[in-house]
C-alpha cells in the first residue's frame with residue numbers, strides 16, 4: 001500500500017530516450033480539438049502523423065513547437081519540459097510550417113545567415129552551414145536572388161533550410177511536400193533521410209500516404225483529436241487483418257472511428 005501511494009505521488013518524469021513525449025494533452029477552441037493525447041516518438045525515429053482534414057495534427061505540432069499553449073497536459077522534447085523550459089526546448093526543435101515565412105527582400109544566403117545570427121552561430125560556421133543547405137536543397141542557382149520573386153515551392157525549401165540552420169535534434173514538418181515538384185520533393189526527402197541517418201528525429205504530417213509508407217518508421221493516425229492507431233506499416237496491417245496499402249489501412253481506420261464517433265454522439 002505504502003509503495004502504491006509513493007508511486008501515485010511521484011510526478012511522471014520525462015525521458016530523454018524519447019525525442020517527444022506527450023501526455024494528457026488537451027486543446028479546445030470552440031470545441032475540443034486535441035483530447036487527452038498520449039504520444040511518444042523515439043529519438044532518431046522518422047514518424048509520420050496522418051489524419052483527415054481538421055483532425056488536430058497541426059494543432060498538436062504547434063503546441064510541441066511552442067507556438068500554441070496547451071489547455072492541459074505535458075510535452076517534453078528530449079526530456080526537456082516545453083512549459084518549464086521553453087527556450088531550451090525551442091533551441092533543439094525546428095518547426096517547418098506549410099505556409100513558409102521568408103523575408104522577401106533577402107536572398108536565400110542572406111536569410112540563412114540572418115537566421116544563423118539569431119541563433120548566435122559564429123559567422124564562419126553560419127556561412128558554411130548556409131552554403132551546405134543551399135546546395136542540399138538545390139537552391140544554388142537562386143542563392144543570390146531576392147526571395148520576393150520565388151515560387152511557393154522555392155520558398156518552402158528556403159524556409160526548410162532556415163529551420164535547419166541551428167542543427168535541431170527534432171525536426172517537425174507540417175505538410176512539407178505539398179506544392180513541390182518531383183525534383184524538389186526528392187531533394188527535401190533526401191535531406192530528411194540524411195538527417196535521420198545522422199540521428200535526428202523527424203516528425204511530419206502528410207496527406208501523401210505513399211510518402212509516409214515509404215519513409216516513416218512508425219505512423220500515427222489522428223482522428224477527432226485522438227491517436228486512434230499507431231505502429232509500423234506491418235503492425236497497422238496486422239491490426240486491420242489485411243495485407244494492403246497504407247491508403248486502405250488509413251481509410252479503414254478512419255471509417256471505423258467515424259462509426260464509433262457517430263455511435264457515441
Ligand SMILES: Nc1ncnc2c1ncn2[C@@H]1O[C@H](COP(=O)(O)OP(=O)(O)OP(=O)(O)O)[C@@H](O)[C@H]1O
Pocket residue numbers: 029030033051052053054055056057058059060
Ligand atoms: N486558431 C484556431 N482557432 C479556432 N479553431 C482552430 C484554430 N486552429 C485550428 N482550429 C480548428 O481546429 C481543428 C483542427 O485543426 P488542425 O489544423 O489542427 O487540423 P489538421 O489535422 O492539421 O487538418 P489539415 O489536415 O486540414 O491541415 C479544425 O476544426 C480547425 O478549424
